[in-house]
Amino acid sequence: MKIIEWWPLVDADTRGWLIEHNGEPLPPNVIADIMAVTGGTTDSEWWAGESADGPQLSDEAVDWIEAVCRQRRGAESWLKSSIASRIAFR
Numbered sequence: 001m002k003i004i005e006w007w008p009l010v011d012a013d014t015r016g017w018l019i020e021h022n023g024e025p026l027p028p029n030v031i032a033d034i035m036a037v038t039g040g041t042t043d044s045e046w047w048a049g050e051s052a053d054g055p056q057l058s059d060e061a062v063d064w065i066e067a068v069c070r071q072r073r074g075a076e077s078w079l080k081s082s083i084a085s086r087i088a089f090r
Contacts, residue, residue, distance in 0.1 A: 001043060003043075003045065003046040009037040011033055014029075018065055019068070048061075
């Protein structure tokens with residue numbers, strides 16, 4: 001299962017942790033959530049496996065999460081400026 005498929009299926013807390021700690025070794029609860037939604041399968045596209053510090057996502061997955069985060073920040077920024085300009089014109 002690709003990251004784009006499991007991303008919306010994991011808990012919001014898991015997605016939040018992955019965004020805030022992008023590139024860091026994964027804690028057991030994050031791994032458990034990902035494995036639960038993927039049926040326990042890993043894909044080399046997003047799973048780098050074990051490192052000296054613990055299990056990690058691949059560089060491609062880290063980049064994908066960063067892109068999602070930038071996209072989300074851009075949408076939030078646009079929404080805030082849109083609301084501000086509507087209020088200013090009233």
